[in-house]
Amino acid sequence: MTGCQGELVGQEVSLYIEDNEGNVIKDEIVTTQDNGxxxxxxxxxxxxxxxxKQGDLSAESEISTFEGDNTCITDMQLL
Incomplete structure (x- = not known):
């Protein structure tokens, strides 16, 4: 069994998600899990x-949920 470990363990981050039509899907503060x-x-x-976003740092990316798309995305980094 393998796993990944992120750097921001138990940290609050601002999460904002819009669909491609501009509808807001999520706009909330979430806490990262024990794995970051x-x-x-x-x-x-x-x-x-x-x-x-966390403080002055932010990361933006497009995510798609079509058949064959990745279900685990680990390349978003706060910059």
């Missing part, structure tokens, strides 16, 4: 714009 990551469950067959 957050779990997201998003409806299938959509494209989303995700922004994660």
């Amino acid at each position: 990551f957050i779990d997201l469950w998003l409806p299938r067959d959509h494209l989303y714009r995700v922004t994660i």
